[in-house]
Amino acid sequence: MAALSDQxxxxxxxxxxxxxxxxAVEYALGNGRAIARRAAPARELVGAGVAAGGATTPTGADLGVGVGKEPVTGDADTTTGDAPAGAGRKRPPGQRARLAGRIAVVLTGLATVLHLAALITHGIAANRMPWGNMxxxxxxxxxxxAAAWLAVLWKLPALRGLGLFLTLVMVLLLATAELVLYVxxxxxxxxxxxxWFIVHVSxxxxASGLFLLGAVPAVAFLMRNGYEQGRRSFPYTLAKRLPAAASLERLTFGLHAFAFPVFTxxxxxxxxxxxxxxxxxxxxxxxxxxxxxxxVVYAGYLHARATPSVKRNVAAWLAVLGFLTVLMNLFGVNIFFEGLHSYGGL
Known part of the structure; x- marks a missing residue:
């Protein structure tokens, strides 16, 4: 069972x-599709003007697009639109992006199922709940x-773009567990x-799992909010395909409001x-x-979020700081400090 769990x-x-x-493929294809859709009407109208014999070049208003503006969210850029002329039977970029996103969700679901099976087999091998070391x-x-993310995605499928960041965090955490923390x-x-081991540790x-998930939309909100405010430098340009900042901020608050009483x-x-x-x-x-x-930090986040005079990005930074303290409690305390809770196993 132990070997099966490791596999x-x-x-x-x-x-x-x-x-x-x-x-990442969904993100890349979605951006390419958005660029193609903004450029295609201009090419068609300019070509029509030349054929008509000297018509003036249409302005941004004539094309029905905002000059110099990006779409608020990426989903709108990939939901409609036909394939470009001459594409034949090749799947349009928008459809390929949606297909890649659906494949990503299916793969995440399969990974979560195997993740759960690994925990169950590990617990059977240990003959106890699998919470005894780091x-x-x-x-x-x-x-x-991961399980909470799938539940969120079931209720709010428009937030699928966050999956890129969530799966990145999962890969980093599990790889660290396998390569560094394994005992x-x-x-x-x-x-x-x-x-009390079951009551306290469970x-x-x-709560820590929900704080982990809550940190993802908090970081995404900071990036997306900066992009919506006109910042085009890295890392804000990475947020072009993310959901609207308001949606990310509400998700951040909902997860933390649910997790904080459990943590208390x-x-x-x-x-x-x-x-x-x-x-x-x-x-x-x-x-x-x-x-x-x-x-204290998470209580400060909830208090800041409930105070109208505090900006939303300030509250989001508190949420990120809170998760950093959770990581410090998990890794730093067990590795660098000695105490009555030194059960890291390293």
């Missing part, structure tokens, strides 16, 4: 990578993020043999468990400190 993780990484490439924790958190299966340390894992309960449950195991609910252990820092 399933490797296959899942490859599928996430293939999904990322498919999303490798297992990262596998579980990343699975929650053989061992029994739980005695301190973790408690029913809620931390669930996880911190409280950890304090209760610490009281039962170590005789005190709080001892300024490094992981406790960074959990509190994460809680």
């Amino acid at each position: 399933l993780v490797s296959i899942a990484i490859l599928l996430y990578l293939a999904a990322m490439i498919s999303h 490798y297992e924790f990262v596998l579980t958190v990343s699975f929650i993020g 053989p299966i061992v029994p739980l340390v005695p301190a973790l043999n408690s029913y 809620t931390v894992v669930f 309960f996880a911190v409280i449950a950890g304090a209760i468990w610490a009281e039962a195991a170590w005789g005190r609910p709080w001892g300024w252990d490094p992981k406790e400190v960074w959990s509190f820092i994460s809680w």
Whole structure:
């Protein structure tokens, strides 16, 4: 079972990578289609004017397009339009882009299923819940993020463009888990043999997975918002094919508003468990400190998001900062600090 779990993780990484490439193809073909559609009417009308014998070149208003303006979202550029003349039976770029996007979603779904199978087989091999070290924790958190993304995509298919960034994060996290964090299966340390292990760690894992997913639209919002405000330098030009900034911002808030109460309960449950195991609910252990820092930052994000005078991009930066503190708590504390929570397995 342990060997099967390792093989399933490797296959899942490859599928996430293939999904990322498919999303990138959708992004590239969509941009090419948008350029072709803006250029085609101009060529046709200019050609018609020359044939008519000296008609003036039409302006941007005559062509029905905004001069010097990009479309607000990429989806509108690829939903309609016939193939260019002489294309024959070749599939139009817009259709190829949509096909690549659908393939990416299917590959992401298959990767998530194999991801879940890897967790189940790992738990069977260990004869416990697979949350005992950093490798297992990262596998579980990343699975929650991928599963939550598929749920979001089911409800909001127009946000499919975020899949490029989500699958990139999945590939990086799983590759890090496989290459850096992997340890053989061992029994739980005695301190973790408690029913609070399931209560506390399961809620931390669930909240962390949602925070992982929430960081993706937060970063995408910052990029898209900069692009909509006229910034054309890197990295803002990468956001041309992303959904509208308002949609990304609402998704960011919804995910964090759902995850924060779960994370709050996880911190409280950890304090209760610490009281039962170590005789005190709080001892300024490094992981406790960074959990509190994460809680404060995410509380600050929700407060900023609910305050009309605070700009949305400021709140989004707080969401990104919150996820950085989660990463610090997961990687930095386990690698660079010693404490009562040192169960990284490295």
